[in-house]
Amino acid sequence: MMARLEGKVALITGGASGIGMEVAKAYIAEGAQVAIMGLADDKLDAATASLGGDTISIAGDVRNYADNERAVAETVEAFGGLDIFVANAGVWDWGTRMVDMTPDQLEATYDEVLGTNLKGYMLGAKAAAVALAKRKGCMIFTLSTASVNSAGGGIVYTASKHAGLGVMRQLAYELAPHVRVNGVAVGAALTDLRGPSSLGLEGKSIKELPLKEAAPMFLPMGEQPEPSAFTAPYVLLAADGENASMTGTAIDCMCGYNIRGATGPNGWGDFDPAAS
Template identity: 35%
Template sequence: MQMLEGHVVLVTGGGSGLGLGVARHCLSEGAELAILEYDPTKGLALKEEFGDRVLVCQGDVRSVEDLQACRAAIIDRFGRLTALIGAQGIFDGMVPLTETPVDRIDALFDEVFSINVKGYILTARVFADLLREERGAIVLTCSTAAYAADGGGLFYTASKGAVRSLTNQLGFELAPHIRVNAVAPSGIANSQLRGPAALGMENSKQSDIPKETFSEGFQATALMGLPTPEEYGPLYAYLASRHNAIMTGQTVLADQGVLNRAVISAAGTGGIPASH
């Protein structure tokens, strides 16, 4: 039996990067699938790839109207919803606070938090009744940046810390009818997270970093290789599925061992000689 057979799954931010990889995996596991994507160009690409197998909705997770339109389309097509996977996100360019223009902070904060945090809150609110009827699941996307510094800039890191706390609280509030968990990825090959428009970085993506440079930097602290978006899929699928009957309010670290080591060897010091 496939992991998501009999499940109807919505992936928000499923048009590229992590979200697309997770969506592809959910489909391969037997899910009936809907994708909410903000970028119309990515939406067209989704329709070309999946055809009629997937319901593609164009909309913004920051818009209640768009979310309600997506909800109506899901009801019309499937009549129900079993799992919501939140995969949308925006990066902050890793600009240090002291180098961030003071007059841009309000706009930067609002942009990052509205997508990375408020989008999850609104989506959970709009779809909670459908998920409750199915005794379903919500799976959000956190980050190792919520656990340690230097996984992003201040605004991205703070937003992912908020997602971690949001997962705790939603798990509490929606129990026992809806399971709420999150995945905290570390590096992702070909990440499509874009930069903030508030800093004029809306046309830049994490994947613009040369692959060799990004991979070498990641390997300096990771214990395993740089995963593809699709390789995160099984973890999301399990948490979204009814096979998960024991976990809620938890954030699962999926960090390739990044947080499982100190930095002595990574710094090239060779360690401390044994005493005699």
């Protein structure tokens, strides 16, 4: 049976770890040639060596349009075209509430988190659109429980992911019928997703959270999946065939989070207006 992505070329931002790297593995297993984009560090080199197959790595910052443009150009040069663009690079705000940030922290965290999670998606999409249109390709955005729910992050992360859902839908409208644009709303995954430097959290990884222990409290199935468990929708959305008309859709891959919701204090919680 022919691999579902045989002959396809994919560019994945944030592809050196976490969901991005697992998607890269899944694409390679399905016959695709893959370029991963990430910040220039040892992790990017190690990821490329680990992935093997038809893989290249491209160092760059998704917040910079020239880097996105170069990533697309290097992918096309290496593999002859581009069929799939996965906007995946992200930063998490560790659920930091607005009332717990100083005004300066709020401003800086907004710029840092939305710069990666939203501006990075838009710049990558802009850079990839023409190359994708030439091959009737597709874009896939990594979204989140925080794209449609509260408490999947703090005020800034939630804003970035709600906005990412809107950008995905708008681009599906703008780029039709030449490029399909969809998203995968991923639940909390044990990845190396880091915090923002604006809050002094750049060294902290989401893997430090006790997600496996907490899973029975907030996931109906009672277990915390590994990152590899989230990749099937990315393959489905990238493949040709029965889903070829699917666009503007966010596939729910939240592990049932949105039918139970977050645990913890409701409403204002322990917010004390008199102390703010």
